[in-house]
Amino acid sequence: MAPLESETKPKPETKPIAKSRPQLPKSPTGIQGLDEITGGGLPQGRPTLICGSAGCGKTLLAMEFIVRGAMQYDEPGVFMAFEENEKDLTQNVASLGFDLNDLIARQMMVLDFVYIERSEIEETGEFDLEGLFIRLGLAIDAIGAKRVVLDTIESLFSGLPNPLILRAELRRLFRWLKDKGVTAIITGERGDETLTRQGLEEYVSDCVIVLDHRVSDQVCSRRLRVVKYRGSTHGTNEYPFLIDEDGFAVLPVTSLGLQHIASTDRIPTGVAQLDAMLGGAGYYRGSSVVVSGTAGTGKSSLAAHFAEAACRRGERALYFAFEESPHQIMRNMRSIGIDLEPWARQGLLRFCANRPSFAGLEMHLTTMHKMIHDFEPQVVILDPLTSFAIGGNETEVKSMLMRLVDMLKTQQITGFFTSLTAAGPVLEHTQVAISSLIDTWLLLRDIEIGGERNRGLYVLKSRGMAHSNQIREFLLTDHGVELREVYVGPGGVLTGSSRLAQEAQEQAVKLTREQEIERRQLELERKRKALEAQIAAMHAEFEAQAAETMKIIEQEQAREALLEQERLDMGRSRKADR
Amino acid sequence: MTTKPTTPSAPETEPAQAESDTFILRLYVAGQTPKSMAAFSNLKTICEDHLAGRYQIEVIDLLENPQLARGDQILAIPTLVRKLPEPVRKIIGDLSNTERVLVGLDLRPRE
Numbered sequence: 101m102a103p104l105e106s107e108t109k110p111k112p113e114t115k116p117i118a119k120s121r122p123q124l125p126k127s128p129t130g131i132q133g134l135d136e137i138t139g140g141g142l143p144q145g146r147p148t149l150i151c152g153s154a155g156c157g158k159t160l161l162a163m164e165f166i167v168r169g170a171m172q173y174d175e176p177g178v179f180m181a182f183e184e185n186e187k188d189l190t191q192n193v194a195s196l197g198f199d200l201n202d203l204i205a206r207q208m209m210v211l212d213f214v215y216i217e218r219s220e221i222e223e224t225g226e227f228d229l230e231g232l233f234i235r236l237g238l239a240i241d242a243i244g245a246k247r248v249v250l251d252t253i254e255s256l257f258s259g260l261p262n263p264l265i266l267r268a269e270l271r272r273l274f275r276w277l278k279d280k281g282v283t284a285i286i287t288g289e290r291g292d293e294t295l296t297r298q299g300l301e302e303y304v305s306d307c308v309i310v311l312d313h314r315v316s317d318q319v320c321s322r323r324l325r326v327v328k329y330r331g332s333t334h335g336t337n338e339y340p341f342l343i344d345e346d347g348f349a350v351l352p353v354t355s356l357g358l359q360h361i362a363s364t365d366r367i368p369t370g371v372a373q374l375d376a377m378l379g380g381a382g383y384y385r386g387s388s389v390v391v392s393g394t395a396g397t398g399k400s401s402l403a404a405h406f407a408e409a410a411c412r413r414g415e416r417a418l419y420f421a422f423e424e425s426p427h428q429i430m431r432n433m434r435s436i437g438i439d440l441e442p443w444a445r446q447g448l449l450r451f452c453a454n455r456p457s458f459a460g461l462e463m464h465l466t467t468m469h470k471m472i473h474d475f476e477p478q479v480v481i482l483d484p485l486t487s488f489a490i491g492g493n494e495t496e497v498k499s500m501l502m503r504l505v506d507m508l509k510t511q512q513i514t515g516f517f518t519s520l521t522a523a524g525p526v527l528e529h530t531q532v533a534i535s536s537l538i539d540t541w542l543l544l545r546d547i548e549i550g551g552e553r554n555r556g557l558y559v560l561k562s563r564g565m566a567h568s569n570q571i572r573e574f575l576l577t578d579h580g581v582e583l584r585e586v587y588v589g590p591g592g593v594l595t596g597s598s599r600l601a602q603e604a605q606e607q608a609v610k611l612t613r614e615q616e617i618e619r620r621q622l623e624l625e626r627k628r629k630a631l632e633a634q635i636a637a638m639h640a641e642f643e644a645q646a647a648e649t650m651k652i653i654e655q656e657q658a659r660e661a662l663l664e665q666e667r668l669d670m671g672r673s674r675k676a677d678r
Numbered sequence: 679m680t681t682k683p684t685t686p687s688a689p690e691t692e693p694a695q696a697e698s699d700t701f702i703l704r705l706y707v708a709g710q711t712p713k714s715m716a717a718f719s720n721l722k723t724i725c726e727d728h729l730a731g732r733y734q735i736e737v738i739d740l741l742e743n744p745q746l747a748r749g750d751q752i753l754a755i756p757t758l759v760r761k762l763p764e765p766v767r768k769i770i771g772d773l774s775n776t777e778r779v780l781v782g783l784d785l786r787p788r789e
Binding site: 212214215216220221222223224225226227228229230231232234235237238256260261 | 706708713716717720740741744745747748751752753754755756757765766767768769770771772773774775778779781782
């Protein structure tokens, strides 16, 4: 069991961590949880009163104190029973794996049944209970007992006359037990107004523990409370406890401190893009992760991814399913390409499927506690935790989760919880208000645009790491979960086919633009060619004109010459004297 | 059961003649306390008065034989156990109330 030695109260307490301060010596009960609450056990060498109504486990608690004392702490014990005989008691606890006959044979235990039958007894004057003292003293001395149980000493009141004498004698008995130095448990039936029917709490005042069982919403839960513990701090709350096949188990509602180590180790989520969103490395080891979302948003798929990733790393994952059977989960996950079956077969993945209504919250918690203790997983998945919230038991669920988260953290187990939220505007509010307990919170939400429903994922919070503030589109493909960048553009956030349409449209626009450019380039080319052609034509025209002009000039010159010639000829013919 | 034998001679009329012949009585005490002493002397007187000649008293001091307390389921001290005749009867206290002792020993009818 995990010792809670981290209390900070300035009072003498827990024996095992005896420091400079004087500590009240304690006798460990060996009962899971009880030693945590009492800071180490019952007051050593003093009597403790355990009271409660019928059937709430007084005898069993007392018996475990003796048996575990003998088996685990090497402290022999005397069990003096006033109500059940030796045979019945032996049979009753045999189912818990306690072999009383063996302990008795090994001189580690004395079981003494005190038979009182009122009708056989006639009172004729003053008496005392010296016979009981002698008998008990003999039993104690025979085995050197350190522990004594008187169950239920109140039977004396119905078996013997004269309560006045009995009271005086009981007072003497408890003093005597103290003098003997034995740690004693006295059980008492709960009275109407008092803790015990005969007011034993007046005599036994060192430590009083009340057991109780009550039924709410048809589910019975047992509770234990340390009413009083002289000279020691103790947990004061009502703690649920269980009686199962291993006996008594008390669950400290909250461990008294917040002292767990925070790992800097990171573990992948199983979805690469999600890792990227969480600072590129995934969750912290030993943190608690919640995925909340409306129905059908893919919470379980993320859980399966995480479990699969853990198994792939060779770690053990424990999957508590409260809505689906293991087979159903494996089948469904196979459809999105996550095959959990091999891991289950290899023993790395264990399922534990129960209906939430199968037991009270405490029973669930202890079952989980035990499973976790046995299997020692690195990853624990609860799918979904909201199924516990039946009726208005929100505070109980919260306290249960707190204990669970606490336990997981102390053991450096990463907890992954899914939480179903009712569709509505306030998504940032889990049905079970546990956000303060959670380190990483992923929110899956529907995005309804353009007549279709798509899934979006974003990181609502993630303590201690830089995380993305972006909404990613969450796709369930046949090879698992995929996260896509959503379309963020002038048209807003688009997902699904709207995103595809938008992308197509952009593609088309781009294509058009390219074509336009090409067209313009062609046109330019054409223009240039036209221009060049024009230039060439003009050039040719010019050439032609030039040639013609030259020709005219030549003709003119020729005519000039001809005229000259003619003039000369005429002159000659006139025989001018020049 | 045995009735009416109030005279010291104690004429027996019931069928359980043989066993009611002798009363085997055990007185459990723890040391020589005033209560034990008183019980013993009261018992002696009652027996002499009502069972003269047909009783045996065995005094067991639990301080000397503590293991005997378990056998007869002794809690209170002093306790007088009527071993015979059957059924076993237990009478606790210092036996100062003679009437009740006689009732306890079935020498007087219970009201």
